[in-house]
Amino acid sequence: MTIKNMSLSSSARTEKSSLDGEAGGMSFLDLPELALECILERLPPAGLCSMAGVCTSLRERCVSDHLWEKHMKQKWGRVIGPAAYREWQWHLASRKDLGSCKQGKPKGFMRLLSMFWPSSWSSPKADPINNSKQRSSLPVNSIMSWYLALETGKFWFPAQVFNRENGHVGFMLSCYDANLSYDPGTDTFQVRYPPHGRRAIATESGVPWERLRAPPFDTSPHDLHISDCLNDLRPGDHIEIQWRRNKEFPYGWWYGVVGHLESCDGNENYCRCHNSDTVVLEFHQYTPDSRWRSTAVNRKEHREEGDEADGFYGGIRKLYNNEEISRWKRLWPTEVLE
Template identity: 65%
Template sequence: MGRVIGPVAQRVWQRRLASTKEPLLATKANPNRLLVTLSCVWPLSWFKLRLDGNSKHRSPWPDDSTMSCFLSLERGKFWFPAQVYNREHGHVGFMLSCYDAELCYDCNTDTFHARYPPHGRRTIVIEEGVQWDRVRTPPVDTLAHELHVSDCLHDLQPGDHVEIQWRRNKEFPYGWWYGNVGHLESCNGNEHYCRCKTSDTLVLEFNQYAHGSRWRRAVINRKDHREEGNETDGFYGGMRKLHDKDEISKWKQLWPPGILE
C-alpha cells in the first residue's frame, strides 16, 4: 500500500495541534489496530525502525505528535488532504482523473470517506468506501483552484505520458486527468519525418474516449500555455510529465473496461 499521508497532511496536523487544547495521546488505545494503521499509512521501513527501537532514525514529528496523529486517524477524527482516483465510485464523468479531497479513515471497513469540496451549484459530496488503492498523496503542492505552472512543455513529444488539469468551468476545482501526447493532424506518425516536438502546437490524446468524441483530443499552445478552453469543452490548465513507471502503471490499472463516449 502506498503512502497516503503526505507533507500537506502533515502540515494540517501540525496546525491542528497548535490550535487544540486536547491532550495529544488518549489513555485507551487498541495496539493491534494501531499497528495495522501505522504499517499502512507510513513507510514500512520507518515503521520497522520504530518498532526495533533504532535511535539513529528520527521521525519527522515528535513521538507524541506522531502517535496522536495515528490514533486520530484510526478513530476517524482526522480529515486529511489527499487525492482520489476515479471519484464518486468511478462515475463515468470522472474516469481516469484524480481529484483533491479530504479523507477520513473508517476502521470498521478499512476504507476511507472522501469529502469533495463544493463546486458550482453542488454542495459538498461525500463518498464512502474509498479503497486504499484509489488514494494518493498530491504529487505537487498546487491547490485545487490554482493553475499549475508547467515546466515540461518544451520537452514533450508524441508518446509521452502526462497529467493535465481540467475543470468544467471556472467555478469548479481542477482535477488531474491522464493522457498522452499525440501527433499533429499533418503528421503521419513516421518517426523519421515527425516534427511534432518542435511545433508550438501540442496535441493531447485521451484514448479512453472513442474516436470522434469531443473529449478524445485537445490542442494547446506549447509556447505560451495558460488556462485554455471554453464553457462547452471545459478548461485545460497546467501539465506535468510522468516519468515514474509506477505512476504510469497506476493509470493503466484504472483503465475503464470499455470505450467512453
C-alpha cells in the first residue's frame, strides 16, 4: 500500500505539509487511520498528552474519550463510583472558567495539564499551525480532563477507606466514607473524614491504594441500606453490615460472617439455620465473650436495630466476590480484640 496515497482531512493535509516541510520526509499523519488508532491506543497517559501537543489533528485524536476510558478504568476504576462522577460534574458546573485560557496564569484544564506534563505544552513548537486555537479548544468535560484532575490531586472525590482510624485495632475491619485527594509524589492519598457526631473533621495522609474502594452503593452514609439478601443468608456466608455509634454518626460498613443458632451444633447434614427467621451475625475479630462478638437480626423484619450502648446495626450486604472477601481478610488484626 502506498502511504502517500492515503486520504487525509483538509486540516490534516495542511499540518502534514508544514511538518513535511520541516522534516523533509513522510509525516506520521500519512499512516493509515487504523494504524494511527492502534498506536495511540498503546500510548500511556503521558504519551497521549505529549502527542496531543504536536498538531491540531493529533490533538483531536488524543483527547477523545475512547482512548482515555481504558486509562481511567485501569488506574481509577477501583476507587471511582457514581458519587465521584456526580462530584466531578458539580465541580465543572461551578467552575465555568475551566475552559478559559486567557493570557497570564493558566486556568482550569490548562493548569492541570501544565502541572502534570509541563513540557508537553510549553514548547513553542507544540503546534506549528495554530497553537492558540489548540489551547483554546481543549475539552474540559471529557474523560481526559477528569483523569488529569484526579492525577494532579486538585480534585477531591468521595470514596471509602478501610480502617478509618488507622492504627486503632477496633476499626481494622471497617470501611467508612471520606473525601480523597491523590498525592502523585508519593502515590498515596490525603483523606478527610466527615465529622462524627460532635467530632471535628479528621484528616489522614499517606493512605495507600489498598485501603480504598468505591462505595458499593450509591447512597449517603447517613441513609439506611435496604437489605435484599436476607432470605439468602446461610451459615458461613460473608457479609458487610452497616453500623454506627449513635444516630448522629454516619454508617460504616463492618465485615462479618453468618453463624449458627445456639440450638444448632453446626453439623451441615442437620443444620436448619437457613429456615429460621433469626440470622446470627458473627465478628470473629473479637473474643468469644466480647459484647461485639455477635448480634442477631430478624430475617423478615430487619431495618435498623440496636441502642445507644452497643450502637445501631443497619443494612446487610452479602459478599459474593472472592476478591472482596480476600481484601477483608488481608486487613485481619494480628490479635483478637476484646
